[in-house]
Amino acid sequence: MKFPRITLAVATILTGAVFYACTENKGTTDPAPSGNDAFKTGMLTNYAGNLIIPAYADLSAKLTTLETQVNGFLDNPSATTLDAAKPAYKAAYLSYQATSAVYFGPASALLLNNYINTFPPATSQIERGIASGNYRFDQPVVSDSIQGFPALDYLLFAPNAVGKFSGTDSPARKKYVRDVMARMKTLVSNTAAQWNGPYRASFETSLKTDVGSSIAFLVNQFAYELDAMKGPRIGWPFGKRSNNIVFADKCEGYYSGLTKELAVANLTNLKNYYVGGSGNGIADYLVLLKKEALANQVSAQFDVAISALNAIPQPMSESFAKNPAQVEEAYRQVQKLLTLIKTDVASATSVQITYMDNDGD
């Protein structure tokens, strides 16, 4: 009879099962994936090597230039020196938009985006910090909105900003600006260092699509960024949450007047991630999955949404109130794009729009 063999099999499977169930790692990237998939490996290598790592390198370089320019302004505060620094500021903020979408792995571990781009800035908290000299940048949530680009936006470009750098509290104010700059540079270079370290390999060899896999991160971030466009970037300042009462000063880059450029750059970069730049991206993966029509539909919708954003008259912060039809149109097109990502694309790539690991059937 076969009893002992079956018993053994059952015992092995059950032990294995409990062991396996208890050792699965939570939400982190699979450290030792097996098997291979040349397409996925190639796609992820393209993302890491040609898009993500260069994006952080570019941001790092732009921040260095910005620091030099801002120091020039701080050493000799005037409208002229500020004007001289503004292109560097714009270049750095636009460069950030190419990294905004890849908020997972090292960036997420360092809370990079939270610290570097939580808007609107908490202006009175910033002023209190300057006055007391008592501020900390390393407390999650609490110190999110007193640093990063939004803090610089307020400190450098708010009305009468220049004058405040010559007043009695100007040394404290200058120190605050320098601290913000230093903090941004550190965060970005630490993120870049991790990407250039072991994280890159684990990203490129993560071939699954479950929670915590590279493909799931990418698709989820597409949805997340579009949700942010629909929410804090455009929708909320436009009054979508507040019965159409406009909160123009809550938009991204309000004081510097860069709102529109930033939004367009954000979406343009997102599209670039979607198509994978000049290499293979999620769009090509969809084609491999025999979803060519969907791949093209999403690509086309990106273009429609970008044109709709471009059609909003400058400055965008004024258009929220003055040109609601154009803003509404852009909002609708972004929502259409978000819908495609959250439903068809997520479905086709077997990605769940959630960051929480869970069982399903």
Place this chain on the structure above:
Amino acid sequence: MVIKEFGSNRSVSIAPLVTFRITFGLLMLGSLIRFWWRGWITALYVTPPFHFTYWGFEWVQPLGDTGMYLLVFVLISCALLVTLGLFYRPAIVIFFLGFTYVELIDVTTYLNHYYFISLVAFLLVWLPANRYYSLDAYFGFIKPRLRVPRWTIGILRFQMALVYVFAGLAKLNADWLLRAEPMKTWLPSKSHLPIVGSFMYDDWVAYLFSWFGAGYDLFIVFFLLNRKTRPTAYGFVLLFHAATALFFPAIGMFPYVMIASSLIFFSGEFHQKLLSFLPFRQVALPAEPYQFWYRNVAAGLVVVYVCVQLLVPIRYLLYPGKLFWTEQGYRFSWRVMLMEKAGAAYFTVKDQTGKKSWTVDNGQYLTPLQEKMMSSQPDLILKYAHYVADQFKAKGVAGPKVYAEVYVTLNGEPSRLFVDSTVNLAAKKLSWRPYDWVLPFDTN
């Protein structure tokens, strides 16, 4: 075959019941510890401010941080007691009630195998699974027995048969058989697997999985019931569920539950042999079988249970429209890994006059998991709309109207509008009637 088991008053060996009790207890122990360890108690039952309750069970609410951990701790202890057969009856009663309570807190955590566990725990409440090889018997709390009425094994086999056969019947649809969906969508995401990975983009593999899966579910029970084919059939059980565990790890404990539970189809002699490998067995035992003192009541209840279990999975026949789309009659019907569905749901609140409007930030009220589940299931969309209405009422908006713009994709079909976006969902009552506000699948 299955039916024959019930009429008989003949007694059979208690051994299968004992194996069942021990493996069930151990699996629950492992499963709950895993649940705890992965942080799901907090993520699912402590953090969310809102829960999708079951109709009629709105009073089932989480018990707070300490309360939930305490409850799961009690369940873990009960699972251990059931395994050991110590204070078995109170332990399994508490386990059944506690486990079911946890599952009733939030519809978005519904899994077929959690429902299965609740049902099996309910059955075990009534079965004398502690009459042999248990601490209850060892300490003399109860009289040990070697034989039990045949239906006590039969009812568990029936429960297993139900899961498999209904799961098989559910697969007999055009998407599954003719388009090999959702397998065709899911398998390419498994291309990382060694050796088999490279085949995952091939259509024939999706068809193979679909047809083999359907055939397995439909017929495995009959091969397990037949003494001659049983060992081979169990080999297939191991193979099939090992494959599902490998390919679909997100399915969780389900494969292991089925592998362990399928042992119930083996004979008494087999289980006696199995138990003989265990230490501390009592050998000299009274010969007279266990008798239910409420024998006629028990027989009546078994018939009622069987009928309910047969009818619940086919209640969908009472509803018009595509089952996968409306999901009316979808839950509690052993439809396991049957479709790929994803949605995006946008809600707008208007005041009585319709002049003021607010869009809703779902992330403010729901966890990503809850939002994902809600976005493609009509009853959850309605419940959420009511909740949103309550939130706005509390904020001072009188008579808020809630409109939903929801898009859903099903089995790779392009996403389309799911519910009528002109209907005020706040005014729609939750009911058993067909949803007149869900748009038909085909005509838009």
